[in-house]
Amino acid sequence: MPGLSTGVLAWLKINLFSSLGNSIKTLIVLGIALWALYGAMGWTVTNAVFGANLEACNSMRGIGACWGVVTEKGRLIVMGRYPDTEHWRPVIATALMLAVVGISCMPRFWNKSLPLIWVVMLVIYFTLMKGGVLGLTPVDTDQWGGLPLTVMLTVVSMTMAFPLSIFVALGRRSNMPAIKTLCTLYVELIRGVPLITVLFMASFMLPLFMPDGVSIDVLIRVVVGITLFSAAYMAEVVRGGLQALPKGQTEAAATLGLSYWQTQRKIVLPQALSMVVPSLMNTFIGMFKDTSLVTIVSLYELTGALALALNADADWRPFKLEAYFFITLIYFVFCFAMSRYSLWVEKRTAVSKVR
Amino acid sequence: MSQSEAPIIQFDNVNKWYASNGYHVLRDVNLSFAKGEKVVICGPSGSGKSTLIRCINALEEYQQGKLTVDGTVIGDDLKGIDKVRREVGMVFQQFNLFPHLTVLENLILSPTWVAKLPRNVAIEKAMVQLERVRIAEHANKYPLQLSGGQQQRVAIARALCLTPKIMLFDEPTSALDPEMIKEVLDVMIGLADQGMTMLCVTHEMGFAKAVADRVIFMDQGQVVEQNTPEEFFNNPQTDRSKDFLSKILGH
Numbered sequence: 001m002p003g004l005s006t007g008v009l010a011w012l013k014i015n016l017f018s019s020l021g022n023s024i025k026t027l028i029v030l031g032i033a034l035w036a037l038y039g040a041m042g043w044t045v046t047n048a049v050f051g052a053n054l055e056a057c058n059s060m061r062g063i064g065a066c067w068g069v070v071t072e073k074g075r076l077i078v079m080g081r082y083p084d085t086e087h088w089r090p091v092i093a094t095a096l097m098l099a100v101v102g103i104s105c106m107p108r109f110w111n112k113s114l115p116l117i118w119v120v121m122l123v124i125y126f127t128l129m130k131g132g133v134l135g136l137t138p139v140d141t142d143q144w145g146g147l148p149l150t151v152m153l154t155v156v157s158m159t160m161a162f163p164l165s166i167f168v169a170l171g172r173r174s175n176m177p178a179i180k181t182l183c184t185l186y187v188e189l190i191r192g193v194p195l196i197t198v199l200f201m202a203s204f205m206l207p208l209f210m211p212d213g214v215s216i217d218v219l220i221r222v223v224v225g226i227t228l229f230s231a232a233y234m235a236e237v238v239r240g241g242l243q244a245l246p247k248g249q250t251e252a253a254a255t256l257g258l259s260y261w262q263t264q265r266k267i268v269l270p271q272a273l274s275m276v277v278p279s280l281m282n283t284f285i286g287m288f289k290d291t292s293l294v295t296i297v298s299l300y301e302l303t304g305a306l307a308l309a310l311n312a313d314a315d316w317r318p319f320k321l322e323a324y325f326f327i328t329l330i331y332f333v334f335c336f337a338m339s340r341y342s343l344w345v346e347k348r349t350a351v352s353k354v355r
Numbered sequence: 356m357s358q359s360e361a362p363i364i365q366f367d368n369v370n371k372w373y374a375s376n377g378y379h380v381l382r383d384v385n386l387s388f389a390k391g392e393k394v395v396i397c398g399p400s401g402s403g404k405s406t407l408i409r410c411i412n413a414l415e416e417y418q419q420g421k422l423t424v425d426g427t428v429i430g431d432d433l434k435g436i437d438k439v440r441r442e443v444g445m446v447f448q449q450f451n452l453f454p455h456l457t458v459l460e461n462l463i464l465s466p467t468w469v470a471k472l473p474r475n476v477a478i479e480k481a482m483v484q485l486e487r488v489r490i491a492e493h494a495n496k497y498p499l500q501l502s503g504g505q506q507q508r509v510a511i512a513r514a515l516c517l518t519p520k521i522m523l524f525d526e527p528t529s530a531l532d533p534e535m536i537k538e539v540l541d542v543m544i545g546l547a548d549q550g551m552t553m554l555c556v557t558h559e560m561g562f563a564k565a566v567a568d569r570v571i572f573m574d575q576g577q578v579v580e581q582n583t584p585e586e587f588f589n590n591p592q593t594d595r596s597k598d599f600l601s602k603i604l605g606h
Contacts, residue, residue, distance in 0.1 A: 252451035255412055256465035256517065257440045266464060270455050349455070 054315055061318065069319040070326045073309045077323060078330075080145015080305035086137060090148035093128040096121055097155055105341055107348075118159070125152070141219040145300035145308075147330065153291040153301065157226040158284055164227065165234035170264060172239055183235070190232035196293050198225045203297035222294050230287045237279045241272030274349040281342035285335050302327055361426075362387035363521065363552055364411060369420035371406060371576075380406050381417065382576040390520075393553045395563040395584070398573035399599060404556045407573065408523045411554070412443040425520060441469070444514030448526040450506045452498035458485070458509050459494040462516050470517070477516075484512040488542050504535030508542055515546075522546065524555040558603055560588065572596045 016026040047064025049056045050071070057066035070077075079087050100121040103109045129148070132138035144152075171183035190198070202225035203218055210216070245268060253263040273280070295304035306327055310317050364387065371381035380403045388394060396404045409415040410422055413429050413436045421428060425442055427435045453461050462481035466472045472480070485491040488508040490501075498506050507527055514522060524543065528536045540562050547553055547566040557563070563570055563584050570587040572580040572595075580587065580596050588604075591597045 246449075246451075248447060248449050248451035249453065251414055252445075252447065252453070254414060255440060255443070255445040256513070257437060257469040258465065259469075262468050266468065267453055271453075274455070 057319060065322050065325075066319040067322060069310075069316050069322050073313075073316060073323065074326065076146075076309040077302070077306045077327065078146045080149060080300045080302075081143050081308065082145055082148070083137070083139060083143065086131075086139060089128045089131070089136070089139075090144075090146075093125045094148040094151050097125055097151060101155055122156075141217050142298065144219070146305040147302050149294075149299060149301040150288070150291050153223060153226060153294065154284075154288045156223050157230060157291075158287060160223075160227045161231040161234055161287075164231040165238050166269065168231060168235035169238035169242055172235070173242060187232045187235055190229055191236075195226070195229050195290055196296055198229045199293060199297055201225070218297060219299065222297060222299060226287070226291065226294075230283060230290075234280065234283050237276050237283060238272065240279070241276040242268065244275055245272050274345075277342055277345050277349070281338055285338050288334060288338070289331065302330065360390060363390045363392075363425050364388040364554075365421075365423040366407075367421040367423075369410065369417050369422055371403075371410065371415065371417040371419075380576050381410070384420070384576075384578060386571070386578060386581075388552065388554065391550050391552055392568050393547050393566050394555070394569045394571060395567040396554065396556045396571045396573060397558055397563070397599070397603075398579075401575075402573040403576040404573045405525050408525060408554050408556055411521070411523060412440050412445055414445075441517060442520045443523060444517055444519035444521070445523045446507070446510050446514055446525065446527045448529050450498070450503075450510045450530070452506055452510055452513070454498050457495050457497055458490070458501070461498065461509065462513050465513075466516055481512070481516055484515045485509075487515070487545070488512045502535060503531045504538045507531065507535075507539045511539075511542055511546075519551075521552045521554070524553065524557065526556050526558075528557065528559055560604065564588065572599065574599070 017023045042064070044065050047060055048067055049060055049064060050067045052068040052072040054068070057068050060066065075084070075087070079090060082090055100117060104114060104118075127133060128136070129144060129152075130139060130141070168183045168186060171179045172187065174180045174183070199222060202221040206221055207215060249267055249271070250263055253267045258266065291301055292303035294301055295307070300308050306320075306323050310320050310323060366384045366386040369381055369384040370379070372379050384407065396407065398404050406415055410417050410429065411424055417429075423429070424439045427439050429435065429439065452458075453464070456464065459478065459481055462484065463474065463477040466477040466480065467474055470477075482491060482494065485494055488511055490505055490508050490512065493501055493505065493509075498509065501509065511527075527543070528539050531539065536559070540559060543553070543555070543562065544566055553566075555562070555567075567584050569581055570584050571578055572587065572591075572593075574595050580591065580593050582592070587596070588600065591600055
């Protein structure tokens with residue numbers, strides 16, 4: 001199509017070759033880009049070893065990447081310490097969990113049966129993972145690991161932290177001094193300690209305060225720890241949205257006879273939350289990556305499983321970098337998806353904000 | 356007005372101080388309003404006129420005296436406040452429509468959630484009010500897609516959906532461009548003709564002359580003067596009201 005080619009040529013001329021100086025700059029940048037790309041291609045593709053061939057990998061060390069490490073250890077990295085004959089269980093359970101998260105993101109599924117779907121999903125998830133019933137081999141929670149653990153920690157903690165953060169944010173603005181003080185205290189205390197400390201306390205300190213014979217599974221303690229931690233941060237994000245809402249909105253709701261909770265639910269929260277979608281998603285993405293800190297309490301999620309897989313094997317240990325590239329890609333896919341979803345939500349809520 | 360009928364709103368020695376700075380914003384206010392009366396309240400800014408009408412539906416608290424609205428004493432009793440708010444509609448200077456809801460959703464929110472009307476009944480009633488303020492064709496738009504005058508008419512319709520006995524207007528035309536003031540005032544005049552009790556804080560003297568039974572002039576938290584519009588405008592009794600009128604009518 002001549003129209004198209006003139007379009008592309010015109011674009012090139014306007015944006016890249018509008019003057020002699022600009023043309024030279026374009027060529028220099030293009031040269032550097034090609035040189036860098038050639039170098040990168042050499043290491044990542046041309047000289048790379050793709051098979052799980054240790055000898056070939058060692059001979060190309062420093063010259064080409066050893067993707068063979070992913071072929072060899074990929075399964076261990078993704079699944080962690082979960083018994084390898086049972087890998088189908090975390091695969092199905094995680095796929096189910098992600099599917100339910102997926103449909104929960106779509107407004108057309110926001111109805112009264114959604115909470116029920118979540119309960120059913122969680123029951124199936126934990127039954128499949130834990131086993132011990134229906135002829136499934138029992139698998140202790142400290143065996144769970146890899147991507148399934150990362151996904152579960154994030155999804156379950158987020159689902160509990162988000163509503164909690166809303167109540168805490170509302171509580172900090174309450175007229176009731178006791179509630180206000182309690183919520184402020186909670187937020188300030190949690191924000192004053194690193195997540196790693198919270199996890200450490202949940203894992204090692206909490207059992208000391210428990211009566212004899214009572215023990216809570218470490219996984220539950222960790223989920224509660226992450227939930228409490230991120231809820232404090234999210235509460236401040238939500239409070240930011242609440243502060244930004246003009247006072248006239250709640251006054252109008254009051255004159256219309258709406259109760260406190262009706263006002264929050266119908267007027268305040270829809271507007272306040274839609275204002276803070278980008279910051280909320282920021283917290284979610286941060287939380288997803290922060291789950292890697294649970295290694296401190298001997299739970300081997302994706303990053304932990306990588307260390308576990310390679311540290312124990314002196315032969316493959318030199319190729320850690322390639323393995324990290326592999327999990328980087330996995331993290332990126334999840335984070336990018338969350339970021340795109342946040343943009344979509346922003347566009348959707350923008351309909352009512354045309355000025 | 357028949358003198359025998361009890362006033363629908365009664366201020367007895369009402370005093371109010373702002374909690375934040377102790378400012379004495381209402382001083383010994385004694386006022387009574389009869390059912391169906393239309394009253395315009397004016398005065399310089401900071402005179403307490405907005406605060407006065409915001410006490411009526413308990414958006415503001417008062418510390419001394421007694422305020423009775425349709426037989427209910429406004430005070431700490433939350434049930435009483437709920438009852439009064441169902442009988443008192445309010446229109447704000449800044450419209451205060453809910454921007455995330457369409458015009459129609461703004462109107463049916465309270466009828467469906469507070470009065471628990473079935474949705475279709477609420478919509479039917481809302482459309483009647485939208486016709487009344489001549490804005491029915493915009494029912495499915497969002498407030499911010501409308502002009503200021505249109506938004507304020509929607510706000511009036513929203514207040515009317517609760518079938519209030521009393522309507523409060525807090526400077527309803529102050530945030531509007533001049534060419535939109537008339538369309539809002541016309542709607543208010545229409546309401547006045549139908550016998551609604553109306554209290555209106557405004558500087559629109561044309562409106563006061565056209566519909567008000569009484570004009571109340573406030574300054575520094577006190578009711579300085581009250582009279583019929585004719586008497587007030589042609590023959591103001593106090594220096595402060597003379598000064599005020601010369602400022603707003605001077606140009």
